[in-house]
Amino acid sequence: MKIESEKVKIEIKICGMTNSDDVKAAVDYGVDYVGFVLYDKSPRGITPQLLRKILDSTGSDLKAIAVFVNESRDYVEKIVNDCGLYAAQLHGCEDPSDFAGFGQRIWRAVSVGEYDSCKIDVKEWQVDRFVVDAAIPGMYGGTGALADWDRAAVIAKEHPVMLAGGLTPLNVADAIATVKPCGVDVSSGLEREPGQKDYDKMKAFMENARR
Numbered sequence: 001m002k003i004e005s006e007k008v009k010i011e012i013k014i015c016g017m018t019n020s021d022d023v024k025a026a027v028d029y030g031v032d033y034v035g036f037v038l039y040d041k042s043p044r045g046i047t048p049q050l051l052r053k054i055l056d057s058t059g060s061d062l063k064a065i066a067v068f069v070n071e072s073r074d075y076v077e078k079i080v081n082d083c084g085l086y087a088a089q090l091h092g093c094e095d096p097s098d099f100a101g102f103g104q105r106i107w108r109a110v111s112v113g114e115y116d117s118c119k120i121d122v123k124e125w126q127v128d129r130f131v132v133d134a135a136i137p138g139m140y141g142g143t144g145a146l147a148d149w150d151r152a153a154v155i156a157k158e159h160p161v162m163l164a165g166g167l168t169p170l171n172v173a174d175a176i177a178t179v180k181p182c183g184v185d186v187s188s189g190l191e192r193e194p195g196q197k198d199y200d201k202m203k204a205f206m207e208n209a210r211r
Contacts, residue, residue, distance in 0.1 A: 015034075172184055
């Protein structure tokens with residue numbers, strides 16, 4: 001008798017959210033996590049005040065994750081608590097010793113490619129997820145550049161990985177098959193313009209990631 005292997009559900013995070021309508025649409029399509037960028041140099045950057053307003057209008061069951069770039073531990077902890085976040089995603093060159101024993105979930109971004117200014121060592125971090133992204137000089141994600149899937153797959157063999165970097169509805173299935181991550185993280189690949197999601201792309205991405 002042939003035994004079918006159990007299908008593992010791929011987790012999906014849609015990041016770069018800037019408004020309540022996009023968040024509600026993502027939830028309706030069945031997204032697992034929604035991400036918000038608290039970095040003023042990003043075209044998708046919002047303030048903690050706007051983040052709190054969006055969360056208040058979309059419900060308490062939302063698993064919200066905020067992206068921080070080179071912020072202090074005290075600041076990150078304050079925003080996580082004030083906004084009731086599911087996790088903090090560190091996307092800069094933060095020192096692991098500064099976040100040792102952090103009382104909240106941490107997702108740690110790791111850049112893979114020819115250029116990586118931060119030189120993050122995954123062995124030095126005890127985190128809930130590693131977000132493997134493309135490495136672009138002087139930038140901290142959200143570039144639309146494709147991550148190195150082969151190198152990402154090496155990390156995914158030993159650590160829980162959310163694959164990011166250049167994902168779209170057209171390539172997400174191949175990315176999952178190659179890297180075998182626990183989930184995928186997408187932002188610019190679902191936009192009609194920076195910070196504004198395209199709902200057709202969002203729906204197609206969700207379907208192709210989980211087919």
